[in-house]
Amino acid sequence: METELITITEYCFKYDIEPEFIISLEDSGIISLMRVESEKYIHIRQFGELDKYIHLHYDLQINIEGIDAIRHLLEKVDAMQQEIQELKNRLHVHQ
Template sequence: MSERISREELVRIYNVEITFFDSLEEAGLLTIETENEIKYLPYDDLSTFEKYINWHYDLEVNLAGLEVISHLLNKIEKLQVRNLH
């Protein structure tokens, strides 16, 4: 079992709405593990979650914008990896 943190604890610690977390999951922006009907975020994905929080709450980027930014950054990363080989 990987190290992880529950959705409820995340929204309490980061002071965000649970609907924000659920929206990220529904959009496929977070990979969630579910056990006994409790949703968990792997610790490895915490930095990604924090980025989304900053973009959404500090920069006021909506969910559609988060999806676009994420998609473009993933595309750039793949191109960089491909160009290194």
């Protein structure tokens, strides 16, 4: 059975990133980490998001504040797309 948590140390080693980056994301409220005793863990549900943040930071040189701004804007875009879809569905019902 595969575990749903991975330590920051294991994750950073596997993806060749600095643990301080992950901690900075947590400190900024961008991701949530779980603490078990003295070790912090990442839940597998956050791997997709974390992959995006790694790309933004390491490939595009975007700082933590920029990542947070981009994340916020993308959440707004998603909410607006959902609202547009709901409005289209209601419009379709009334035609």
